[in-house]
Amino acid sequence: MPPRRAAKKVVLVVIDGLTPGMLERGIEEGRVPALSHLVDQGSYRRGVTTFPSVTPVCLTTIATGAHPDVHHIPHLSWYHRGERRIIEYGSSFHAMRAVGARQAVRDAVFNMSHSHVSSRATTVFEAVEDAGLVPAAINFTCYRGRTRHPIRLPELATRNRWFEAAYGPKRFFFFNLFESDPTGAPLAVRSRVEGSTDAYAGYVGRWLVTRDGFDFLVFYLPDFDYASHLAGPASPLDALSRADASVGQLMEAAGGPDELLERYAVIVCADHGQTHVDKVASLQESFSDLRVLRGRREDPDASDVAITASNRSGMVYRLPACGASTRELAQRLDGEPAADVVLFREGPLAVARRRGQELRFAPEDGGWGTEGERGLLEDSVYPDALERAWCALACPNAGEVIVSAADGYELADLGGRHHSGGGSHGSLQVGDSVVPIIAAGFGEELGECPSLTELAPFVLSALGVEVPDSMARRAETAGARV
Ligand SMILES: [Zn+2]
Numbered sequence: 001m002p003p004r005r006a007a008k009k010v011v012l013v014v015i016d017g018l019t020p021g022m023l024e025r026g027i028e029e030g031r032v033p034a035l036s037h038l039v040d041q042g043s044y045r046r047g048v049t050t051f052p053s054v055t056p057v058c059l060t061t062i063a064t065g066a067h068p069d070v071h072h073i074p075h076l077s078w079y080h081r082g083e084r085r086i087i088e089y090g091s092s093f094h095a096m097r098a099v100g101a102r103q104a105v106r107d108a109v110f111n112m113s114h115s116h117v118s119s120r121a122t123t124v125f126e127a128v129e130d131a132g133l134v135p136a137a138i139n140f141t142c143y144r145g146r147t148r149h150p151i152r153l154p155e156l157a158t159r160n161r162w163f164e165a166a167y168g169p170k171r172f173f174f175f176n177l178f179e180s181d182p183t184g185a186p187l188a189v190r191s192r193v194e195g196s197t198d199a200y201a202g203y204v205g206r207w208l209v210t211r212d213g214f215d216f217l218v219f220y221l222p223d224f225d226y227a228s229h230l231a232g233p234a235s236p237l238d239a240l241s242r243a244d245a246s247v248g249q250l251m252e253a254a255g256g257p258d259e260l261l262e263r264y265a266v267i268v269c270a271d272h273g274q275t276h277v278d279k280v281a282s283l284q285e286s287f288s289d290l291r292v293l294r295g296r297r298e299d300p301d302a303s304d305v306a307i308t309a310s311n312r313s314g315m316v317y318r319l320p321a322c323g324a325s326t327r328e329l330a331q332r333l334d335g336e337p338a339a340d341v342v343l344f345r346e347g348p349l350a351v352a353r354r355r356g357q358e359l360r361f362a363p364e365d366g367g368w369g370t371e372g373e374r375g376l377l378e379d380s381v382y383p384d385a386l387e388r389a390w391c392a393l394a395c396p397n398a399g400e401v402i403v404s405a406a407d408g409y410e411l412a413d414l415g416g417r418h419h420s421g422g423g424s425h426g427s428l429q430v431g432d433s434v435v436p437i438i439a440a441g442f443g444e445e446l447g448e449c450p451s452l453t454e455l456a457p458f459v460l461s462a463l464g465v466e467v468p469d470s471m472a473r474r475a476e477t478a479g480a481r482v
Pocket residue numbers: 017055225226229425
C-alpha cells in the first residue's frame with residue numbers, strides 16, 4: 001500500500017491509575033502545567049473503564065476498542081482452560097513466583113499480546129498500519145501490531161526462554177526489550193519510585209516528536225499507579241507531576257504546547273481509577289472445604305475450583321471435577337464481607353448477587369431487560385455496570401463466577417500479597433471505574449460520559465482510518481453471540 005497522510009496525527013497519553021479527583025487537584029494546585037494546558041485547549045470528561053478494572057484488561061480495551069467479551073483478556077490473573085494453568089501477568093512478585101516467574105514474564109510480555117488477545121479483535125496499531133500509516137507505542141503492554149521486532153537482549157531471551165521477536169507497531173519501544181530505533185534512552189526500570197519508566201517514555205517520546213516519526217503514538221506512563229498503590233490514591237501529587245513532565249517533554253520537542261497541538265490531536269486518559277484499601281480477604285478461604293487449584297504443581301483434574309484474585313476483583317473457575325453448581329459457588333459468597341457484587345451466568349441471563357439479593361439481566365431491544373433488585377447495581381455507585389458485567393461474563397477466559405470487592409477491601413493475590421494501607425482498583429465501583437479523559441485538537445467531541453471502548457474508534461476516525469468491525473460493538477451483539 002503506498003504511504004498516505006493521516007487526516008490528523010494523534011498522540012494518546014495513558015496515565016495509569018489517574019483518578020479525576022487527582023487530576024483536578026493537580027490542576028488547582030498548579031502542579032500539572034502540561035495537562036492543564038490540554039484541558040484549557042480541549043475538553044475534559046469523566047469516562048468509564050471496563051471490568052475488571054485492572055491494567056491488562058483496561059489497556060487491552062483501549063487498544064481494541066472493546067470489552068473482554070471481544071478481546072478475551074479477563075483479569076490480571078486467570079485460569080487458562082486450554083493450557084490448564086494459571087496465568088499471572090504480575091499482581092506481585094510473590095504471585096508470579098507461585099506460577100513460575102519466568103512463565104509469568106513470558107505471559108505478560110509476549111503471550112498476552114500475541115496469543116491471549118483474541119485474533120478476532122483488531123488492535124488500533126494493526127488498523128493504523130493496515131491503512132498505510134505509521135503507528136508507534138512506548139511501553140504499552142497490549143501492543144500487537146504488524147511489524148516484527150527482534151528482542152534487543154538475545155542472551156537474556158535464550159536464558160529465560162523468551163521469544164526472539166515480537167509483533168508490534170512499526171515504531172515500538174518496550175522497556176528496553178524492544179526498540180525499533182536507537183534513541184539513546186536510559187534504562188526504563190532503574191527506579192519505579194523515582195519514575196524512571198515515565199522518564200524513559202519522556203525521552204523516547206521527545207525523540208519521536210522531534211523527528212515527527214509517527215502518525216499515531218500511544219504514550220503510556222505507569223509510574224503514577226505504582227506510587228498510588230504504595231501511598232494511597234489521594235497523596236502522590238509528586239508522581240503525577242513527573243508524569244506531567246513527561247507529557248511536557250513532548251511539548252518541548254514540538255517547540256511548545258501550542259505547536260504540539262498544531263501538529264497533533266492529543267488525548268489523555270487513565271486506564272482505571274484507584275481507591276483506598278485497608279482490609280484484606282482471601283477469596284480462597286471461602287472455598288477451603290473444596291479442592292482449590294493454587295499453583296503450577298497441582299492437578300486441575302484433582303481440583304474443584306481454580307481461584308484467581310488480584311487487587312479488587314476475583315474469578316472462580318469451576319473445574320470439571322467440581323460437584324457444586326455455579327450458583328452454589330456464587331451463593332457461598334453471600335455472607336463474605338469482602339465480596340460486594342458476585343456475578344455469574346444462568347441460562348440466557350446474567351445474575352448479580354449482593355448479600356443474598358439478586359438482579360438478573362440480559363440485553364433487550366437496545367437496552368437491558370432486568371428482573372429482581374434493579375437498585376443492586378445503582379448507576380451512581382456502579383457506572384455502566386450492566387454492560388460491563390455482561391461483557392466480563394461473556395469473556396471466554398473469565399471464571400464462572402466473578403467477584404467485585406467491597407469498599408475498602410482488597411483480595412489477596414496468589415502469593416498472598418495486597419496493597420492494604422495504600423491504593424487499589426479492579427471492582428465495578430465508581431472510584432475504581434471512573435477515569436479522566438482530556439481531548440484537545442480533535443474536530444469532533446466525545447460523548448458526555450464515554451466508555452474507554454470509544455477511544456480507539458474516535459482516534460481512528462480522526463486519523464481518517466476505517467474503524468474495524470470488532471471495535472465498539474455493543475452488548476446487544478455480544479448477547480446474540482452467547
Ligand atoms: Zn494498579
